[in-house]
Amino acid sequence: MTKSSLAAFPYVPERFDPLESVWRPHAGQARFLQADARFKVLACGRRWGKTDACAAQVVLTMLERPSSRQLIVAPTLDQARLLFDRVLELLDGLGLGSDSLVRRTPYPHLRLGEHRLMARSGHLGRALRGNEATDIVIDEAAFLPEAIITEIAMPMLATTAGSLILISTPNGHNHFWRFHSMGDRGEHGVWSAHAPTSESPYIAPGFLEVQRELISDRAFRVEYLAEFLDSVGRVFATHAIDRCLVATLPDPIEPPFSIGVDWGRYRDYTAIAVLSGNRRSCQLVELARMSDVPWRDQIARVVAIVSRYKGASLTCDGTGAGDVATGLLREALPQNRLESLVFTSPSKASLVDGLAWLFEQGALRMRPDPELMRELQHFECRPGSSGSPRFEAAPGFHDDLVVALALAARGLPTPYSARIALSGVRRFPTDD
Ligand SMILES: Nc1ncnc2c1ncn2[C@@H]1O[C@H](COP(=O)(O)OP(=O)(O)OP(=O)(O)O)[C@@H](O)[C@H]1O
Numbered sequence: 386m387t388k389s390s391l392a393a394f395p396y397v398p399e400r401f402d403p404l405e406s407v408w409r410p411h412a413g414q415a416r417f418l419q420a421d422a423r424f425k426v427l428a429c430g431r432r433w434g435k436t437d438a439c440a441a442q443v444v445l446t447m448l449e450r451p452s453s454r455q456l457i458v459a460p461t462l463d464q465a466r467l468l469f470d471r472v473l474e475l476l477d478g479l480g481l482g483s484d485s486l487v488r489r490t491p492y493p494h495l496r497l498g499e500h501r502l503m504a505r506s507g508h509l510g511r512a513l514r515g516n517e518a519t520d521i522v523i524d525e526a527a528f529l530p531e532a533i534i535t536e537i538a539m540p541m542l543a544t545t546a547g548s549l550i551l552i553s554t555p556n557g558h559n560h561f562w563r564f565h566s567m568g569d570r571g572e573h574g575v576w577s578a579h580a581p582t583s584e585s586p587y588i589a590p591g592f593l594e595v596q597r598e599l600i601s602d603r604a605f606r607v608e609y610l611a612e613f614l615d616s617v618g619r620v621f622a623t624h625a626i627d628r629c630l631v632a633t634l635p636d637p638i639e640p641p642f643s644i645g646v647d648w649g650r651y652r653d654y655t656a657i658a659v660l661s662g663n664r665r666s667c668q669l670v671e672l673a674r675m676s677d678v679p680w681r682d683q684i685a686r687v688v689a690i691v692s693r694y695k696g697a698s699l700t701c702d703g704t705g706a707g708d709v710a711t712g713l714l715r716e717a718l719p720q721n722r723l724e725s726l727v728f729t730s731p732s733k734a735s736l737v738d739g740l741a742w743l744f745e746q747g748a749l750r751m752r753p754d755p756e757l758m759r760e761l762q763h764f765e766c767r768p769g770s771s772g773s774p775r776f777e778a779a780p781g782f783h784d785d786l787v788v789a790l791a792l793a794a795r796g797l798p799t800p801y802s803a804r805i806a807l808s809g810v811r812r813f814p815t816d817d
Pocket residue numbers: 408409410411414429430431432433434435436437438587
């Protein structure tokens with residue numbers, strides 16, 4: 386309701402009134418900003434206005450208190466920067482921009498009177514241990530390792546009795562879901578809410594109808610209805626992926642290296658994944674993606690990456706046009722062992738099985754890459770027309786990073802161990 390529609394009633398001030406000249410929340414954002422709790426968890430559909438709402442929250446805290454030490458965290462520094470820049474825009478709009486001291490490197494940092502604001506990525510690892518914060522806002526919290534929240538963010542609030550906000554699109558039944566459920570059950574003073582994309586009036590008319598046609602029902606329910614769905618049709622279980630996430634990779638990065646290359650086709654990306662280690666214990670050390678680049682430049686880019694990893698072996702997609710690209714790569718890298726894999730239903734099933742195995746064993750360590758995590762979340766196994774299962778991205782999503790990672794996993798050496806040979810249950814049909 387607007388103030389004028391309330392003319393007959395005494396006006397009750399709202400928390401977000403001080404922002405009125407620059408920004409007004411929609412109804413869902415208003416509910417979130419008004420909620421009075423130290424720990425808020427909000428599960429939202431994509432484009433709902435999460436980043437905008439978090440920026441408003443940060444600025445309101447600055448306006449309401451004489452001092453604060455706030456921290457913004459997101460899976461990547463680029464995402465954290467986006468939120469930080471939105472805060473700057475709001476401060477500029479309020480005429481406070483010129484009073485702020487902004488530093489952009491090594492990470493965004495702002496000082497405004499007695500207020501400090503820092504933006505950090507999910508790769509921050511040990512960097513923040515020992516620091517204090519009065520308020521922490523975590524954007525896309527479902528895509529960060531749980532340890533960042535419980536072992537790094539929460540202890541930073543211990544001495545300040547500070548506030549924590551987790552906001553995200555759901556990512557299955559993982560830690561974000563557990564925190565959200567605490568709010569549902571009214572435990573520990575946690576406030577939680579659920580907000581489908583349709584709640585935002587800023588979504589263009591027809592956008593959601595088009596998305597509903599383009600992507601699978603399951604993906605639509607997760608991405609736009611913000612439902613916590615897990616497992617049905619999913620190849621990589623959230624709990625298994627989450628177990629593999631780390632804030633920092635152990636040093637030093639050592640051989641052996643196994644590199645997977647998935648060549649892009651129509652509307653796809655070329656993706657490259659570099660693993661170090663073996664099938665019992667490995668880590669994802671580099672992940673790259675490129676699109677709309679001529680073949681020659683793609684080969685040059687792959688060669689440049691490979692040259693950084695001494696003695697690396699490669700496993701490349703050799704299907705269709707990929708066969709030609711793989712041939713060119715072999716000529717450019719005569720010293721490296723290179724295997725070409727032609728995708729058929731059984732070979733793809735075996736490839737994906739190998740990666741699922743690594744996740745289930747907790748043998749892989751990786752930092753949270755939001756694109757990869759979204760691809761893993763929407764990688765499905767569905768019945769194909771020939772009766773054999775099809776392993777691929779849900780309609781509307783990519784799977785090039787997953788396939789590159791699976792190719793790299795296939796090339797990993799197997800350390801001799803009776804335990805590895807005998808343990809575990811393979812979930813998918815294989816071609817070997
Ligand atoms: N209260 C608001 N007033 C005006 N525009 C808004 C408001 N809330 C959101 N928007 C606009 O809606 C769009 C989506 O907002 P935002 O980026 O905050 O959403 P998001 O949920 O973080 O999206 P994503 O899922 O892509 O991360 C942006 O263009 C943003 O400026």
